[in-house]
Amino acid sequence: MASAYLDFIRIRFLTMLAYRVNYYSGIVIYAINIGAYYFMWKAIYGSAETLGGFTVAQMTTYIAVSWMARAFYFNNLDREISNEIRDGSVAVQMTRPISYLMVKMMQGLGEGVFRLLLLMVPGMIVVTFMFPVSLPTDPVRWVIFFVMIWFSFLINTQLNLMTGLFAFFVENNEGLMRMKRVLIDLLSGVILPMAFFPGWAQAALNWLPFPAITYLPSSVFTGRLAGGDVWNALAVQAIWFAVLIVPILLMWRAARRRLFVQGG
Amino acid sequence: MQQMIFNLSLFREYIANYMKTKLTYRADFWVEVFSDLMFSATNLIFIFVVFQHTPALGDWSEAEVVFVYGYFMIPYGIFSTFTNLWNFSERYIAKGEMDRILTRPAGSLTQVMLENVDPPSLIGSLIGLCIMGASWSQLGLAFHWYDPLVLIVMTLGSVLVYMGLYTALATISFYTDAPTGIAPLMYNIQNYGRYPIQIYNKGIRFLLTWLLPFAFVGVYPASFFLERHRDLVMAWLTPVMGVIFWAIGLWIWRRGVKRYRGAGS
Numbered sequence: 001m002a003s004a005y006l007d008f009i010r011i012r013f014l015t016m017l018a019y020r021v022n023y024y025s026g027i028v029i030y031a032i033n034i035g036a037y038y039f040m041w042k043a044i045y046g047s048a049e050t051l052g053g054f055t056v057a058q059m060t061t062y063i064a065v066s067w068m069a070r071a072f073y074f075n076n077l078d079r080e081i082s083n084e085i086r087d088g089s090v091a092v093q094m095t096r097p098i099s100y101l102m103v104k105m106m107q108g109l110g111e112g113v114f115r116l117l118l119l120m121v122p123g124m125i126v127v128t129f130m131f132p133v134s135l136p137t138d139p140v141r142w143v144i145f146f147v148m149i150w151f152s153f154l155i156n157t158q159l160n161l162m163t164g165l166f167a168f169f170v171e172n173n174e175g176l177m178r179m180k181r182v183l184i185d186l187l188s189g190v191i192l193p194m195a196f197f198p199g200w201a202q203a204a205l206n207w208l209p210f211p212a213i214t215y216l217p218s219s220v221f222t223g224r225l226a227g228g229d230v231w232n233a234l235a236v237q238a239i240w241f242a243v244l245i246v247p248i249l250l251m252w253r254a255a256r257r258r259l260f261v262q263g264g
Numbered sequence: 265m266q267q268m269i270f271n272l273s274l275f276r277e278y279i280a281n282y283m284k285t286k287l288t289y290r291a292d293f294w295v296e297v298f299s300d301l302m303f304s305a306t307n308l309i310f311i312f313v314v315f316q317h318t319p320a321l322g323d324w325s326e327a328e329v330v331f332v333y334g335y336f337m338i339p340y341g342i343f344s345t346f347t348n349l350w351n352f353s354e355r356y357i358a359k360g361e362m363d364r365i366l367t368r369p370a371g372s373l374t375q376v377m378l379e380n381v382d383p384p385s386l387i388g389s390l391i392g393l394c395i396m397g398a399s400w401s402q403l404g405l406a407f408h409w410y411d412p413l414v415l416i417v418m419t420l421g422s423v424l425v426y427m428g429l430y431t432a433l434a435t436i437s438f439y440t441d442a443p444t445g446i447a448p449l450m451y452n453i454q455n456y457g458r459y460p461i462q463i464y465n466k467g468i469r470f471l472l473t474w475l476l477p478f479a480f481v482g483v484y485p486a487s488f489f490l491e492r493h494r495d496l497v498m499a500w501l502t503p504v505m506g507v508i509f510w511a512i513g514l515w516i517w518r519r520g521v522k523r524y525r526g527a528g529s
Contacts, residue, residue, distance in 0.1 A: 011351070019440075020440075021436070021440045023466075029452045029453070032452070032453060032456075032468075032471075035465075035467075035468055036456045036464065037463045039274050039463055039465055039468065040321075040459060040463060040464075042463070043321050043322050043460075043463035044314050044317070044318050044321060045318070046318060046320065048317075050319045051318070052317060069489060079414065083276035083354075159494050173333060174296065175296035175297075175298065175299040176295055176299070176300045178296075178300075178303070179295070179298070179299035182299070182302050182306050183302070184305075185306070185308070186306040188310065191310060192310055192313055192314070196313050196314070196317060197313060198313075198316065
């Protein structure tokens with residue numbers, strides 16, 4: 001059974017390899033994003049030493065590592081699922097003796113592993129040469145970081161599954177998917193660390209799953225969070241992962257009852 | 265001329281059809297409007313939050329950066345209305361819908377653009393205009409009789425820059441089967457022309473000015489109205505760049521269409 005799921009990871013990995021243009025355009029995107037945000041933050045800092053508790057060096061590292069982590073956890077599962085729901089092929093998949101949601105998750109993982117090995121690792125090396133990035137020297141921090149971006153992947157994928165499954169309940173969830181993408185980029189901390197938000201916004205964000213996706217792992221990596229806070233951050237991620245399972249299962253159960261294929 | 269009238273009549277038909285489908289999915293319409301606005305709100309939030317920590321970006325004040333953003337929203341809204349090519353490669357290449365397009369007498373690009381027309385995006389343009397107006401008075405800029413005319417010319421130039429670039433990028437899908445290759449590229453790079461170009465290093469500035477000239481959809485044309493940052497040469501290059509890039513986009517599209525072989529299904 002497990003080997004069937006492993007195959008889904010492998011197949012997606014190979015599919016990604018086949019689409020070279022995607023790979024090259026991915027490299028260009030991440031290079032431009034990191035570069036542009038680096039210069040923007042340099043201008044924002046101006047002559048200031050620290051802003052929002054981040055030094056310039058920490059901020060540079062934060063931007064680089066956040067984008068690189070995004071390469072790993074990012075996927076388009078929401079779009080894939082809603083396409084399959086709309087063209088009806090989800091019905092065939094449901095008859096198979098494997099869990100549809102798990103298959104999707106594994107495909108997302110195949111994509112993530114592909115980008116981790118072929119984009120994130122070489123990208124990180126290039127970035128350290130180009131920009132004043134300071135990597136942590138403590139091996140424990142590296143290990144924790146990789147555990148944390150694993151949770152980032154899980155949580156982000158869960159949100160994608162939920163957004164995709166909405167296609168069962170509304171005829172067209174295009175707007176919802178766009179909204180989710182924008183929300184995650186803003187509120188997860190990729191373009192703006194949570195520490196920059198005003199106090200009330202930070203308090204509100206603590207009750208949402210988004211900061212667990214980027215802000216927490218990147219803060220640990222840059223050393224903004226240390227000691228007991230690191231374990232706290234990890235616990236927050238684990239709790240969000242557990243909590244988000246509930247709505248997905250509920251949606252999935254409701255969806256199976258009301259599946260209705262448009263056209264076909 | 266006759267072609268033009270024919271296309272306009274097509275446009276009317278497509279809009280009528282659009283209305284009918286949207287009336288069936290009414291809730292989606294509002295979700296879509298809302299999500300478009302969220303996208304702009306996100307970027308404005310970024311600007312507002314950042315300026316809580318710094319008085320200036322380069323030597324641009326908050327109101328000036330917001331002004332540029334407001335300007336950007338106007339051409340961006342018009343562009344998204346008519347060039348909604350985000351799922352071009354999925355829908356027309358992978359699923360082979362291009363077959364249907366090519367058997368008809370109207371221009372292929374015209375049809376693709378009209379089939380995906382997305383009027384709710386225009387609401388973004390209106391809000392952009394309001395934002396621009398608000399920062400205009402906040403900055404105490406003088407108002408000349410020719411300013412609205414210049415704004416129209418600049419907007420047209422910016423829209424053409426965008427349309428040309430995105431048509432060219434969509435054409436890539438004639439050459440590769442990658443179903444998702446271009447959309448994220450489009451989504452990401454467009455972000456950077458709306459911030460003061462002076463903050464970037466030479467490489468990115470060159471990229472945003474001459475290669476992927478997104479700076480002509482933001483900071484250059486908007487600088488015409490900002491007395492402190494006025495750069496007349498770059499501002500007036502906007503319509504010129506618009507025509508050049510639109511021509512390039514069209515030319516690439518025509519070449520790409522010839523390569524289309526159908527999806528075989």
